[in-house]
Amino acid sequence: MTKQAAFPAAEDALAAAAPATQQQPGRRFTSFPPPSWARGACRKAAAAQVAVADHLGAVAAAGGARTTAAAGSWLDSVVMAAASPRHADWLEKHPSALAGFETVLAAAEGKQIVMFLDYDGTLSPIVRDPDSAVMTDEMREAVRGVAEHFPTAIVSGRCRDKVFNFVKLAELYYAGSHGMDIKGPTAQCKHTKANAGAVMWQPASDFLPVIEEVYHALTAKMESIPGATVEDNKFCLSVHFRCVQEEKWGALDDQVRSVLKDYPGLRLTKGRKVLEIRPSIKWDKGNALEFLLESLGFADSSDVFPIYIGDDRTDEDAFKVLRNMGQGIGILVTKIPKETSASYSLREPSEVKEFLHKLVKSTGTR
Numbered sequence: 001m002t003k004q005a006a007f008p009a010a011e012d013a014l015a016a017a018a019p020a021t022q023q024q025p026g027r028r029f030t031s032f033p034p035p036s037w038a039r040g041a042c043r044k045a046a047a048a049q050v051a052v053a054d055h056l057g058a059v060a061a062a063g064g065a066r067t068t069a070a071a072g073s074w075l076d077s078v079v080m081a082a083a084s085p086r087h088a089d090w091l092e093k094h095p096s097a098l099a100g101f102e103t104v105l106a107a108a109e110g111k112q113i114v115m116f117l118d119y120d121g122t123l124s125p126i127v128r129d130p131d132s133a134v135m136t137d138e139m140r141e142a143v144r145g146v147a148e149h150f151p152t153a154i155v156s157g158r159c160r161d162k163v164f165n166f167v168k169l170a171e172l173y174y175a176g177s178h179g180m181d182i183k184g185p186t187a188q189c190k191h192t193k194a195n196a197g198a199v200m201w202q203p204a205s206d207f208l209p210v211i212e213e214v215y216h217a218l219t220a221k222m223e224s225i226p227g228a229t230v231e232d233n234k235f236c237l238s239v240h241f242r243c244v245q246e247e248k249w250g251a252l253d254d255q256v257r258s259v260l261k262d263y264p265g266l267r268l269t270k271g272r273k274v275l276e277i278r279p280s281i282k283w284d285k286g287n288a289l290e291f292l293l294e295s296l297g298f299a300d301s302s303d304v305f306p307i308y309i310g311d312d313r314t315d316e317d318a319f320k321v322l323r324n325m326g327q328g329i330g331i332l333v334t335k336i337p338k339e340t341s342a343s344y345s346l347r348e349p350s351e352v353k354e355f356l357h358k359l360v361k362s363t364g365t366r
Ligand SMILES: O=P(O)(O)OC[C@H]1O[C@H](O[C@H]2O[C@H](CO)[C@@H](O)[C@H](O)[C@H]2O)[C@H](O)[C@@H](O)[C@@H]1O
Pocket: 118, 119, 120, 121, 125, 126, 127, 128, 129, 130, 131, 133, 155, 156, 157, 158, 231, 233, 238, 240, 242, 271, 272, 273, 274, 276, 312, 314
């Protein structure tokens, strides 16, 4: 499936700034000094950054505490991509998990690997319609292979049932709603602990009525914004603006905030062309990772090597946990340099699949 974006992705915008002859797939910003087209893009981005900062500063100075979260999101990425250090420098800090595969294996030597996988943008490519974000059979086989050897969990912003319907593997752990709904494998497998198939953790159950109320309020508001949709993810909600005209992003942001002002128990975060509404409890994908490690019997264990692969801001919570633990690795899926706590990177879901295959293959040699 190809990536379909209503708006140019940051990377596309940068590519557009480059003369066709100078574009080399997978080798941007690799020469020093940067080619002139890249320096031009950086200058433009820096100017854009100032303009955005000025705009936001003016809004704040005028007493408007809000920032245009939706509109800021795309600009943030463009500015970050163009103004950040060369891609090669970034790759030195966050090497490809494929190129650095042997190093990863060496670090995991003698330890139990536990695999954590985000769904959208990691196991399936980003597409316009969230209901069409299917996973290929090849990717499913890759995940199945990994789960045969290592305890494996899907950690997603989606509601658990929906992500299960995409992945369709009963031998996995599932943490839906950004980790607020955790269930163990429903199929017997060698990694299953006691209470197979039981719901293990739902810390936001009290919020269900309020989430439902806000879902209806937001759905009604979004009727005035063509292309906007609200996705019910059980313990949280997603307001999608991938198919909304850019001029309307500010209005959409206003509408969402106007609903949320009556619900102080909920908070707003940003994902990939999506605003996420969730309970203001201290529970995120990082907590879910810790919870699952503990459930698997690895609390305070030095014999475990968790690997977390994800592409989104919400995955950063899990990357941070791993960094603080000083164990395992976080792998960010991205084509452009991004601020991240992950130690490794992969460019896209097809590379994730390749990494999973390599890992399975390595079990014969470990
Ligand atoms: O934690 P994840 O599994 O990565 O889920 C995060 C959100 O992913 C989905 O939205 C994103 O993917 C869609 C399909 O490719 C795309 O259309 C959308 O623009 C992206 O933001 C999902 O629909 C959301 O509910 C999840 O919260």
